[in-house]
Amino acid sequence: MLIREMVGQTFGQRWHYQHLLVERVPFAWHYHPEYELTLTRRARGMRYVGGDVAPFGELDLTLVAPNQAHTWQAQSRADGQCHEVQVIFFTREWLEQLATGGLPELIGFADWLRKVQQGVVISEACTRKLVPLFDALHQSRGLDRLSRLLQILDQLPRDHEARLIGGAPTPEYQDKRVETALAWLHEHYREPVTLADLATVTRSSEATIKRLLREQLQDSMTGLLAQLRIGHACNLLITSQMPIQLVAEESGFPSPSHFYKQFGLAKAMSPAAFRKRYHLRRVMQEDAPATQSALVRAGVASHASP
Known part of the structure; x- marks a missing residue:
């Protein structure tokens, strides 16, 4: 299940900072209305942001837009070191208030955020x-x-080699019915869902909620469902040996054929090819020689975890 994360505030400010030292980073779909800037160190695994699934290395910095389903996943290190994760949450509204209240230097950054x-x-x-x-x-x-914080944010638009993750731009204003629809879809994406269900939950007509999703998210209910279900399926393909037909069922797809079609459109490869390329067992086997060599050079190979 994908959950809505309650970020909160730091000392009454409209931004929040977290520092975590963890042995592993589990797959945990979640979303929240704030921007999230996450720096991950000493970890290797997969990064899921919306419909984008990609491997990340020892040093990863990613900005996630509001209300985008996302998670990182990394296994424990062989040398026993913890993964270090630093997370900054903030809202564009807060930055725009600062810009109009005496910090016009932030206007350019706020404009850049609108393009994310x-x-x-x-x-x-x-x-x-x-x-x-x-x-x-x-x-x-x-x-x-x-x-x-402001120094960090100032550098982000200057990175001309950054990779924009595709999808709909974050809307200037989000109708409460769209927020309700997103929350409900995030909770029920593994179940059979119809537009009528979404209309009932949002207390609107099917035509209205369909129009709102298109106008504010540039997407449809089926598109949002496919994104969430494929992200879930990617995790199962990467971390388990579960048969592909069961992966399709566990991820909420109505049939294996529909799963194969949607997965191919999203990833430009079959589920089997995706598993062969990204499965954790394969990645760990490929990384093992380099990891072991580094441990020997550091004189700590005998203390490595099995």
């Missing part, structure tokens, strides 16, 4: 430049922490 679709994968070169600022953000407090 599902998210942005920041280039490795830019990420490495930003790592010291993330370190400083973690150590600082008060106005100094806010200053570090």
Whole structure:
């Protein structure tokens, strides 16, 4: 199930910072109305943002747009080190208020945010430049922490090698009925769903909710369902040996043939080819020699986890 994450606020400000040290990063579809800027260190795995599924390496920085289903997934490291995750949540409304209230330098960044679709994968070169600022953000407090945040945000539009994740741009205003529809779809995407169900939940007509999804998300109910279901299926293909027909069923697709068709359209390959390319067992086998060599050079191979 995909859950709505309640982010909250940091000391009454309309942004929030989290620092996590974890042994592994589990697959956990979630979404929230804030932008999320996540720096992941010392981890290797798969990143899911909307309909985009891609591997990430030891250093990853990604901006996720509001209300986009997303998660990262990484297994425990062989050397026993923890993955480090730094997350910044913020809203565009807060930045625009700052811009009009005395910080016009933020106008350009707010304009850039309007162009963000599902998210942005920041280039490795830019990420490495930003790592010291993330370190400083973690150590600082008060106005100094806010200053570090603004310095980080200022660099993002300057990354000309960043990869925009496709999809509908974040709308300027989102109808409450669309928010209700998204929340319900995120909770029930593995079940049979009809437009009539969505109309009932949002207390609107089928024509109205269909129009609102098209106008505000540039998508349809079937498109949103396919995105959520394919993301779920990708996780099962990557992490298990579950038969593909069962993957289709567990992900909410009405039939294997529909699953094959939708998956091929989204990923330009078959589910079997996707599993062969990205399955964790294969990735770990390919990474094992390099990991073991690095442990031997560091003198800690004998302490590595099995």
